[in-house]
Amino acid sequence: MSCSDTIAAISTALSNSGISIIRVSGEDAISKIDNIYKGKKNLTDVDSHTINYGHIYDNDKLIDEVLVSVFKAPNTFTRENVVEINCHGGIYVTKKILEIVISNGVRLAEPGEFTKRAFLNGRIDLSRAESVMDIISSNNKYALDASVRQLEGSVYNEVKLLRDKIIYEVAYIESALDDPEHYSLDDYSDRLNEVVGDLQLRINTLIKDSDNGMLLKNGINTAIVGKPNVGKSSLLNVLAKKEKSIVTDIPGTTRDIIEEQINLHGIVLNIIDTAGIRDSENVVEKIGVDKSFTAIDEADFIIYVVDSSIPLDDNDLKIIEKLHDKKYICLLNKSDLASNVDEDKLNSLIDSQVISISAKEGQGIDRLEDTIKNLFFDGDIDVNNEVIITSLRHKELLCKCVDSLKLVEKSLNDNMPEDFYSIDLMDAYRYLGLIIGEEVEDDLVEEIFSKFCMGK
Numbered sequence: 001m002s003c004s005d006t007i008a009a010i011s012t013a014l015s016n017s018g019i020s021i022i023r024v025s026g027e028d029a030i031s032k033i034d035n036i037y038k039g040k041k042n043l044t045d046v047d048s049h050t051i052n053y054g055h056i057y058d059n060d061k062l063i064d065e066v067l068v069s070v071f072k073a074p075n076t077f078t079r080e081n082v083v084e085i086n087c088h089g090g091i092y093v094t095k096k097i098l099e100i101v102i103s104n105g106v107r108l109a110e111p112g113e114f115t116k117r118a119f120l121n122g123r124i125d126l127s128r129a130e131s132v133m134d135i136i137s138s139n140n141k142y143a144l145d146a147s148v149r150q151l152e153g154s155v156y157n158e159v160k161l162l163r164d165k166i167i168y169e170v171a172y173i174e175s176a177l178d179d180p181e182h183y184s185l186d187d188y189s190d191r192l193n194e195v196v197g198d199l200q201l202r203i204n205t206l207i208k209d210s211d212n213g214m215l216l217k218n219g220i221n222t223a224i225v226g227k228p229n230v231g232k233s234s235l236l237n238v239l240a241k242k243e244k245s246i247v248t249d250i251p252g253t254t255r256d257i258i259e260e261q262i263n264l265h266g267i268v269l270n271i272i273d274t275a276g277i278r279d280s281e282n283v284v285e286k287i288g289v290d291k292s293f294t295a296i297d298e299a300d301f302i303i304y305v306v307d308s309s310i311p312l313d314d315n316d317l318k319i320i321e322k323l324h325d326k327k328y329i330c331l332l333n334k335s336d337l338a339s340n341v342d343e344d345k346l347n348s349l350i351d352s353q354v355i356s357i358s359a360k361e362g363q364g365i366d367r368l369e370d371t372i373k374n375l376f377f378d379g380d381i382d383v384n385n386e387v388i389i390t391s392l393r394h395k396e397l398l399c400k401c402v403d404s405l406k407l408v409e410k411s412l413n414d415n416m417p418e419d420f421y422s423i424d425l426m427d428a429y430r431y432l433g434l435i436i437g438e439e440v441e442d443d444l445v446e447e448i449f450s451k452f453c454m455g456k
Ligand code: GDP
Pocket: 226, 227, 228, 229, 230, 231, 232, 233, 234, 235, 277, 280, 333, 334, 335, 336, 337, 357, 358, 359, 360, 361
């Protein structure tokens, strides 16, 4: 598949800045831009991978002094001819040049279309194409590292390895059915059972880690709950100030809005339900243990705050009861004041960590950060040496792949005929293929011919 028309877009942020880049890709990219460019040489005559000084004209009117990079297919990002116009970074001039490019018969690119072409023209697989967007949108170190690794092919290589194992077995079965003289299926079911077991083990690990991967990428939806005046907003302020929170209005996955993002050494907490915390004027909001209940339901992670200077009461017990099947920690705040909480009792009620802090004096906050790392990532976030799945789409396909492998196991246990195994193995193979965007049609034939000599 390839795309025939030539596309253009402004590739840099549209703001007044030193330089802006307008990127053009397609068969006619060089000749089209040559029509509006004057320099020492025509762009159609320059070497590939060169930067050329000249001027952009709108008919006879000089528009800007520019540097134009020319990259000839196929060694380019899209595998097509690519031209990049480096113009002055004013919004007006950049838009004007884009306009002139478009009026020369070039189409405005859709969002992501350059990367899409890179994929369609076979330069990168689908998982790598997705990672380009992830890199652009990553807001923390770990998310960026995981995306860069994906761009380097970590997901592709892993998926390829798994697929190779599956297609080998399908090819073997097909060959044996076709040529029983040379390929025996005696005792084959034991071998296949083992292979399918190993595959499931590996894929299940990827699936299990993907929850962390997605949390790394998207942030952990976190609720700070507790009775009024225990110090919830003080805590939020300490965390926000310390780590320079990025205050944004990002629609959350729940009905609530994520109102604040806090970056704790690279782990992003999306704080939800801040209304009940921030709005100290609104007594009704402040009272709500009910409010805490809703927040607990909707969050991935709960920070439960207790005021250590006053004894626990029924409201605390009600909140604690709701916490048990969630990931949470309990902060015993106001450690700078004399304690009036029965800590033994609290510890016996809480089946997670209890950490003593003082939001007012900033004490214990480092321990809070370490504890969160431990809770979510076993304290060890090592995206550089592992394949981390950070995409829901990938995770869902891995789950479907495991389902198909389970069906193979079932057929094996039920002593079904061999072609039953092939059907489900091929499904598993196909689901993995969808992760990296590979067609399957010719793969089996290729495998059979490369590994097995059919019809000897
Ligand atoms: P919220 O209603 O749970 O959000 O509680 P606030 O953060 O508004 O705090 C209630 C009161 O407790 C305020 O007067 C805070 O200054 C005070 N406070 C919060 N944290 C601490 C702390 O660690 N030590 C002390 N002594 N006071 C605190």
